[in-house]
Amino acid sequence: MTVHDVIESLGADVAVKGDTTRLVTSGYACDLLSEVIAKAAPGSAWATIQTHVNVIAVAAMVGISVVIVCEGRTCESDVLEHATKEHLTVLYSRDSAYTVSGKLYLLGLR
Amino acid sequence: MSLEQSVEALRYLGLFSSLDASSIMSTAVHALHPEDRVAAARLLMREKSISGVPIVDADFRLVGLVSVSKIIEALADGRLADPVDSVMTRDVISLHAHDSFETILSCFQRFKFGRFPVVEDDGRLVGMITDTDVLSAIIRSFYSVYIHDQRRAVTLGSFSALSKEFESSADFVYDIRCRGLENAGEGSAQLKAFLQNKGFGEPIVRRASVCAYEAEINVCIHAGGHGSLRAIARNGEIILRVEDEGPGIENIDLAMKEGWSTATDAIRELGFGAGMGLPNIRRFSDHLVIISGKDKPTKVEMIFLEGKE
Numbered sequence: 068m069t070v071h072d073v074i075e076s077l078g079a080d081v082a083v084k085g086d087t088t089r090l091v092t093s094g095y096a097c098d099l100l101s102e103v104i105a106k107a108a109p110g111s112a113w114a115t116i117q118t119h120v121n122v123i124a125v126a127a128m129v130g131i132s133v134v135i136v137c138e139g140r141t142c143e144s145d146v147l148e149h150a151t152k153e154h155l156t157v158l159y160s161r162d163s164a165y166t167v168s169g170k171l172y173l174l175g176l177r
Numbered sequence: 178m179s180l181e182q183s184v185e186a187l188r189y190l191g192l193f194s195s196l197d198a199s200s201i202m203s204t205a206v207h208a209l210h211p212e213d214r215v216a217a218a219r220l221l222m223r224e225k226s227i228s229g230v231p232i233v234d235a236d237f238r239l240v241g242l243v244s245v246s247k248i249i250e251a252l253a254d255g256r257l258a259d260p261v262d263s264v265m266t267r268d269v270i271s272l273h274a275h276d277s278f279e280t281i282l283s284c285f286q287r288f289k290f291g292r293f294p295v296v297e298d299d300g301r302l303v304g305m306i307t308d309t310d311v312l313s314a315i316i317r318s319f320y321s322v323y324i325h326d327q328r329r330a331v332t333l334g335s336f337s338a339l340s341k342e343f344e345s346s347a348d349f350v351y352d353i354r355c356r357g358l359e360n361a362g363e364g365s366a367q368l369k370a371f372l373q374n375k376g377f378g379e380p381i382v383r384r385a386s387v388c389a390y391e392a393e394i395n396v397c398i399h400a401g402g403h404g405s406l407r408a409i410a411r412n413g414e415i416i417l418r419v420e421d422e423g424p425g426i427e428n429i430d431l432a433m434k435e436g437w438s439t440a441t442d443a444i445r446e447l448g449f450g451a452g453m454g455l456p457n458i459r460r461f462s463d464h465l466v467i468i469s470g471k472d473k474p475t476k477v478e479m480i481f482l483e484g485k486e
Binding site for chain 2 (some may be wrong): 098099105109115117120121122124125129130
C-alpha cells in the first residue's frame with residue numbers, strides 16, 4: 068500500500084502531505100528514538116507520541132514513509148517545515164499508538 | 178591448553194578466519210642483496226631493531242635470511258666484510274601471502290622462529306610477520322576495543338595509525354554546532370547523502386549513518402553540542418570519527434551497557450537518553466574504538482566494511 072492508502076484508512080488529519088505515492092511496507096511503534104533508528108525498517112509507518120524536530124531527522128535517516136503522531140498531539144511549525152523539506156508525510160491521530168498500530172495491522176501491514 | 182589444541186579450537190570456532198598472511202604482515206620490510214656485506218646486515222638489524230634480514234635477488238625474490246645468530250657467528254669468525262651470501266640461511270621457511278591464520282600460528286609453533294618472510298606466488302618478498310604482528314592482528318580483529326586511560330592508549334597506539342589520515346585527507350567534514358537538540362542529526366543526514374552519492378550500498382550507508390546519528394546526538398546531549406564528524410570513505414570501507422571537547426565518559430564499560438545513561442529527565446522526555454546510543458554503535462559498526470575519560474574529550478572511531486551485513 069502507499070502513504071495515500073494509509074491516510075484514507077486511518078482517517079487521521081494530514082499535517083504535512085509529503086510524497087504520498089511512497090510505498091508503506093511495514094510498521095513500527097516506539098517513542099525511543101534510538102530504538103526506532105536501530106530497528107524500524109525502511110518504508111515503515113511509524114506511530115509515536117514524540118513531536119519534536121528530531122522525529123523528522125530519525126524518520127529521514129531510517130527512510131520512514133509516514134509518521135503518525137498519536138494521542139491528539141501536534142507538532143510545532145518548524146517540525147512541519149522540516150518534514151515538508153524531506154517530503155515526509157506527517158499525520159495527526161487522536162488514537163493511541165496501540166490503536167493506530169492495530170488499525171495498520173488490520174490493513175495488512177506486518 | 179597446548180598451542181596445538183588452541184589452533185584446533187580456533188579452526189573449529191572459525192575465529193580470525195578472515196585474517197590471512199597478507200592482512201597480518203608488515204609491509205615496511207628491509208631487505209639486502211646476496212652481495213651486500215655482513216656488516217650491512219648487522220647495521221640494519223641494529224638501526225631498525227629487527228632480528229632477521231631477508232635476502233632478495235634483483236627481482237626481489239627471496240633467496241635467504243640472515244638472523245642474529247648468523248651475525249654473531251660471523252663476528253666471532255671475523256667475517257663482517259664477507260658478502261651475506263656466505264653466511265645466510267638458504268632454505269628459509271616462508272609464508273605465502275594467502276596462508277590462513279591457523280597456518281601462520283602452526284608455523285610459529287613448529288619452527289620457533291621470531292619472524293617469517295611472506296612471499297607471493299612468484300617468490301617475490303612482500304612482507305614479514307613477527308609474533309608482534311600476529312598479536313596486533315588479533316587485537317585489531319576484536320569486535321570492539323575501548324581505551325580509556327593513557328596507558329592503554331600508548332599500548333594500543335598503533336591503532337591511531339588510521340586516525341592520522343583524518344588530519345589531512347578526510348573526505349567528509351562536518352562541524353557539529355548544536356543548540357539544544359534542534360539541528361541534532363543534521364551532520365549524519367549530510368553524511369548519508371554524501372555516502373549515497375559516493376555509490377556505497379544501502380546496507381552500509383544505513384549502518385554508518387545510524388552510528389553517526391547516535392554519536393552526533395551524544396555530542397549534543399552530553400558535550401554541549403560542540404564537536405566534529407569526519408569520514409574517510411573509499412574502497413568499500415567507511416571510517417567515521419566523531420570527536421568532542423568533553424566532559425568525557427567516566428566509565429566506558431558502563432556506557433556500553435544497554436539502558437545505561439546519564440541523560441536528564443528532560444532529555445528522556447524527548448525520547449533520547451534511553452542508553453542505547455553506544456550499544457547501537459557497537460551493534461552496527463564492524464570495528465569500534467572509543468577514547469575518553471573523566472574531563473577528557475571523547476573520540477569515537479568506527480569502521481564499516483561493505484558486504485559485512
